[in-house]
Each structure stands twice: as structure tokens, then as C-alpha cells.
Amino acid sequence: MLYFSKLRITLVSLVSIFFIFIAASNFQNPEDSFISKKINLGLDLQGGSYLLLEIDNEPVEIQKLQNTTTVIRNFLKDKKITFNDLRIEDKKIIFSIPNDNIELVQSFFLDKESDINPYYFQYKSHQFDVNIQDNEFTLTLSKYGLIEIKTSSQDQAIEIVRRRVDEVGTNEPNILKRGNNRILVELPGLDDPMRIKSLLGKTANLTFRFVTQNNNDTFGTEMLQFEDGTSEAMVSKRIILNGENLLDAQPQMNNQTNETVVSFTLDRVGAKRFGKATSTGIGKQLAIVLDGKIVSAPVIRDTIASGNGQISGNFTFQSATDLALLLRSGALPAPLNIIEERTVGPDLGQDSINAGVIALMIGFLLVIIFMFVKYRIFGLIANITLLINLFFLVGILTLFEATLTLPGIAGIILTVGMAVDANVLIFERIKEECKKEKNNIIAFDTGYVKSKTAIIDANITTLIAAVILFFMGSGPVKGFSVTLAIGIFTTLFSVYFIARMLTGLYVVRNKEKTELI
Known part of the structure; x- marks a missing residue:
């Protein structure tokens, strides 16, 4: 029936006020807002870098x-x-x-x-x-x-990539699997894409090996170039220790030589191996090899049993910081190749936001005018409901701290059209009922009841399409499907609770009028 109890009216009003308050927090200064949750802007709106990496297995x-x-x-x-x-x-x-x-x-x-x-x-x-x-x-x-090797390699690579990206301090990175040998990395708001490309492109496989002149070394030998490319040296294939024994690495200034170095700390096993190797190898060169190139090859002067050491190699402070970051995050299980790259500037992102907002405002304004002209006071009720519906949608996205993309804005605009469609179906059905029924309250209530099946069927089919898009589509398509799916639920709630409540209040007070709609 169109009669609503005071408790129901109070609950619907409180829920509406709550979501309006949540949605409004997106337009407030974070320091002035009571709620820390906000909608995050996607790469296409905020600007940043998009990288598709392929694992060389x-x-x-x-x-x-x-x-x-x-x-x-x-x-x-x-x-x-x-x-x-x-x-x-x-x-x-x-x-x-x-x-x-x-x-x-x-x-x-x-x-x-x-x-x-x-x-x-x-x-x-x-x-x-x-x-x-x-x-x-x-x-x-x-x-x-x-398949098992590729899956394992991909899982390890994603974890290492996430560590490296987090160390850089990028806000809300999006790191996802693509197939079983690709990784998608979205970095909204990234100012220096070249640095992150350099970090992700390095395997960071660190080993310590002795420089040797003996071609008949038991473990075999190989010629490796120094990182600066000026010379090369023959090193033993025997690995004294590797990056797995590393506990920490930090950039520092060497006060004696006044150069930037990377200091490292080894775990207990690594310290024991390092101490044994340096005690038996006094006078030999110890090659520090990173990704197949010699960073430095210092001569061992004394036993190093503390498990602490330094890597020098004509570093700038930035390069030393990046090397320390790579060593801390661990070595990638396989090389990563960048096969697709896109960079979106913040200006372009702001243009997308402006275009989306303008499209939403134009569509919303045209809908408001049409509904008011067509259905008068009930059109006004539908417009108020439509506005509250948008607050519901934005509020739910805010609670989940969802990432809003340009296709997501398109989903919001489509929600406006679908919400109006439901109201149009209801009002047209009410018109038909008013021709057969003299009692306005019964006519309006019957109109809501009989139109429910058509509205629910239409929204369920749209929801099925949204679910398929979410599971089968890529990132931007998923953003569209999420906003569309949430919009379906908020539309049904706003139509059958808010709009029906407001309509019921008006009809009960004006039930004696001959033509209400």
C-alpha cells in the first residue's frame, strides 16, 4: 500500500542522509572531513603510467x-x-x-x-x-x-613488482595478472615513469664471486663486463652468496672517500659464508655481480665476519637509492619486458573529468526538464529521487574506496537513464490504472505493483550483462560494469522506497483530486 509507517519513513530518511553525507565527503578538504574514505581517480582521470610487462620464462x-x-x-x-x-x-x-x-x-x-x-x-x-x-x-x-612454471614465476614476479612499486611511494598502484605470463601495472599520478621502468626492467640478481685467472677453475669461469662497459674480468661460476642472503640494503655516504655507496646487511647464513670466503680469499678480488655485470671488484684486505659490507661503483645518490631498493625487494624470477606503455598527463585526465561531468550535467538537466514537463509534480518527485540515487551510488563507491575511471563515469550516466526509465514505466502504468479505478490510492498502488515485474526483469538482464563484463572484461570495462551494477541496486531502492514514499505522501494528502497525473 501507499501508506508508510513513521518508522519506515525515518529509516529511509536516515539512510538517504547517511549516503548524502558520505558522498559529500569527496568534495571536502581531507583535513576538514570526518571520513577519510574517498573515491580514487583512475589512470585515465588522474594521469600516470600504464605498463604491460611480459615475463621471459x-x-x-x-x-x-x-x-x-x-x-x-x-x-x-x-x-x-x-x-x-x-x-x-x-x-x-x-x-x-x-x-x-x-x-x-x-x-x-x-x-x-x-x-x-x-x-x-x-x-x-x-x-x-x-x-x-x-x-x-x-x-x-x-x-x-x-603452466605450473609460468604460474609460479608470475606469482613471484607480481610480489616483487609490488614491493618495488610500493618502495617508490606511488599512490594506489594497480598490479594485475594478464594471462599466465603478463603483468599489468597502472600507476596513477606517477611523475617519473622512466625511473619505474628502469626499476621494473632489472632482474636484480645479485651474486658475489671471485675474480680468477685460472681457466681450469673447478666450477668453470666466464668473462663478464663491468657495468660502465670500460673493461671486463674473468670470474668463477662458483657463487659465494647471493641476494637471498641479504637482510637490508641502504644508500649511504662513505666519509673516507666521500662517495655514495650501498651498505648491506647479511643474514646469519650469509654472514658465515661471507666471513669464510673473505678469510680464505685475502688478496683476491671479490666481484659483486648484478644481472650479469660487475658492479665493483674490490680486493679483500681482511676477514669480514660482521655480515655488513658496502657496494661502491660511482653511484649518484639516486642510483644508489634505486640499487638498494632493488636489493631489498629481491630478485625477479625471470626478466620482464615492457611490451606496451602509455602515459596520461594530468591535464588530459582533468579534461576527461570535465568532459564526463559536463556530459552528466547535460543528461541530468535534460532528464529533469522532460520529467517535470511530462509528469509535473510526480516528475519533480522522480527528479529528487534521481538526485538521491546519484548520492547513493557515489556514497557506495566512496565506502569501498573504489577507483573511478572514465568508463565508470559512463556507467553513472547510464544509471541516470535507467532510473528514469523505471519511473516512466511506473507513471505510465498508473495512468492506465487511473482510467479504470476511481480511487486514486488504489490506482497508484496497483500501478507500482503491476509495473514491478517489468522493471525487475529489465534490471536483472542488465545486471547479468554487467556481471559478464566484470569477469570477462579488462580494467576500464570492469570499472563500467561495477558502477552499472551498483547503479541497478540503488535505482531499485530509490524507486521503490524513496520515490514510492514521496508519491504516497502526496497522493494520500490529495486523494480527492480528480486528475493527479
């Missing part, structure tokens, strides 16, 4: 094959099974064994409880596909083995 695959080769070698030795020519060739592990051990070794690889060839129960597949020809075994990473 080839080094990870090769590392996995190398590790598995070591495991297989140790496994066969433990089982006292002779093997020949264990090698990696074209991303395959190949080895030969005597004919009388083929079935035994095959069972080790194909067993679901195998330690050297894990079985994925969710995929019903092993990590490696095993092919046996004569007495030669060939192991190739299976389809699902590659």
Missing part, C-alpha cells in the same frame, strides 16, 4: 631443467644405477642407462608419488613427459609442467 625453464638434471644424477647414483651422457639439449633432458634397468627407472619417473617427476592430480599429468627409445630416456616439460 626461458631462463626459468632452463634453470628448472638444470636443477632436475642434478636431482636425476644424484638419484641414479643413490640407486646405484649406471648412466651415460646426462645432458640438456633443446630444452630436453637426455641420458642413457643399461637395458636391464629401463623398467625400473621408468617406474621411478611415471609413479604418481615420484619425487623427481611430480604428478599434478588437478591436471592428471606429470611435470615431465618421458619418452624412451632403445635405452635412451628423453624428458620434456609437459604442457601442464610449463
Whole structure:
């Protein structure tokens, strides 16, 4: 019925006032507002950088094959099974064994409880596909083995990227998965995109190794260039310690040489290894290698047992700060390549805001005029409801501290049209009921009841489309679907609680009039 109890009127009024207050906090100075929550502006409105990174998983695959080769070698030795020519060739592990051990070794690889060839129960597949020809075994990473490697690599990379971005101090970064080998990074309000590109483009794989002149080193040797590109040195492949043993790294000024350095602190295991290496390597050069290039190669003068050290290399304070940041955040599991980049200036973002607000104001004004001309006092009620509906929508977005994008503004504008559509359906239905029913209260109440099915059906179909857009679409499309979905719920609430309440109050007081609508 059109009669509303005082309790219901009070509750609806309080809810409306609450959301109006929440929405209004977006237009107040943060220091003067009682509520700290606000709507965040997206990249297209605030300006900033958009980067799409692709993970180069080839080094990870090769590392996995190398590790598995070591495991297989140790496994066969433990089982006292002779093997020949264990090698990696074209991303395959190949080895030969005597004919009388083929079935035994095959069972080790194909067993679901195998330690050297894990079985994925969710995929019903092993990590490696095993092919046996004569007495030669060939192991190739299976389809699902590659998926697991890529997924693991992506998860690790996202965590490292998030640490690096957070250290820079970017406001509200958006870091998302794209497929199983790409990462989307949105950095609203970023002033220096070149710096973040430099930070994300470095793997930050830190190792400490001895410089050697012996080509026959037990662990092997390789020629590495210094970071400045002026010279190169031969270093042992034996890794004394790596970035995993690092606890902290900070830029500092060396008071003796008056140059910027990066001081680092090692964990207990790293300090023990470092102390042992420096005690036995006095007089040798210790190469500090970052991403395959020598940062510096100081001569060890004394044992360093404290677990503290310094990296020098003609750093500026900014480059030393960035290196310390990279070392603190950890090494990426694989290199990242920037395959797409966009930068939106703050002026362009402000232009987008202005254009969106103007479009919303024009649409809102035209709707108000049409509704008032068409339905007079009830058009005015619909317009008041429409305004409160917008406050509801903005208030809910504020409570969740949602990020508003340009497509999100389009969703708000569409909500205005849908809210009016519901009121038009109701009022037209009421007109039909008034022709058949002399009692205005019954006619209005019947109009609301009979139009409910059509309105709910229309909004449910739109909500289904919004849900599909959210799960299938990208970032901007998701922003549109979120505002549209929230707008559907606020529209139904405002139409059947606020508009119906205001309409009921007016009709009850003017029930004797012959033509109310």
C-alpha cells in the first residue's frame, strides 16, 4: 500500500542522509572531513603510467631443467644405477642407462608419488613427459609442467613488482595478472615513469664471486663486463652468496672517500659464508655481480665476519637509492619486458573529468526538464529521487574506496537513464490504472505493483550483462560494469522506497483530486 509507517519513513530518511553525507565527503578538504574514505581517480582521470610487462620464462625453464638434471644424477647414483651422457639439449633432458634397468627407472619417473617427476592430480599429468627409445630416456616439460612454471614465476614476479612499486611511494598502484605470463601495472599520478621502468626492467640478481685467472677453475669461469662497459674480468661460476642472503640494503655516504655507496646487511647464513670466503680469499678480488655485470671488484684486505659490507661503483645518490631498493625487494624470477606503455598527463585526465561531468550535467538537466514537463509534480518527485540515487551510488563507491575511471563515469550516466526509465514505466502504468479505478490510492498502488515485474526483469538482464563484463572484461570495462551494477541496486531502492514514499505522501494528502497525473 501507499501508506508508510513513521518508522519506515525515518529509516529511509536516515539512510538517504547517511549516503548524502558520505558522498559529500569527496568534495571536502581531507583535513576538514570526518571520513577519510574517498573515491580514487583512475589512470585515465588522474594521469600516470600504464605498463604491460611480459615475463621471459626461458631462463626459468632452463634453470628448472638444470636443477632436475642434478636431482636425476644424484638419484641414479643413490640407486646405484649406471648412466651415460646426462645432458640438456633443446630444452630436453637426455641420458642413457643399461637395458636391464629401463623398467625400473621408468617406474621411478611415471609413479604418481615420484619425487623427481611430480604428478599434478588437478591436471592428471606429470611435470615431465618421458619418452624412451632403445635405452635412451628423453624428458620434456609437459604442457601442464610449463603452466605450473609460468604460474609460479608470475606469482613471484607480481610480489616483487609490488614491493618495488610500493618502495617508490606511488599512490594506489594497480598490479594485475594478464594471462599466465603478463603483468599489468597502472600507476596513477606517477611523475617519473622512466625511473619505474628502469626499476621494473632489472632482474636484480645479485651474486658475489671471485675474480680468477685460472681457466681450469673447478666450477668453470666466464668473462663478464663491468657495468660502465670500460673493461671486463674473468670470474668463477662458483657463487659465494647471493641476494637471498641479504637482510637490508641502504644508500649511504662513505666519509673516507666521500662517495655514495650501498651498505648491506647479511643474514646469519650469509654472514658465515661471507666471513669464510673473505678469510680464505685475502688478496683476491671479490666481484659483486648484478644481472650479469660487475658492479665493483674490490680486493679483500681482511676477514669480514660482521655480515655488513658496502657496494661502491660511482653511484649518484639516486642510483644508489634505486640499487638498494632493488636489493631489498629481491630478485625477479625471470626478466620482464615492457611490451606496451602509455602515459596520461594530468591535464588530459582533468579534461576527461570535465568532459564526463559536463556530459552528466547535460543528461541530468535534460532528464529533469522532460520529467517535470511530462509528469509535473510526480516528475519533480522522480527528479529528487534521481538526485538521491546519484548520492547513493557515489556514497557506495566512496565506502569501498573504489577507483573511478572514465568508463565508470559512463556507467553513472547510464544509471541516470535507467532510473528514469523505471519511473516512466511506473507513471505510465498508473495512468492506465487511473482510467479504470476511481480511487486514486488504489490506482497508484496497483500501478507500482503491476509495473514491478517489468522493471525487475529489465534490471536483472542488465545486471547479468554487467556481471559478464566484470569477469570477462579488462580494467576500464570492469570499472563500467561495477558502477552499472551498483547503479541497478540503488535505482531499485530509490524507486521503490524513496520515490514510492514521496508519491504516497502526496497522493494520500490529495486523494480527492480528480486528475493527479
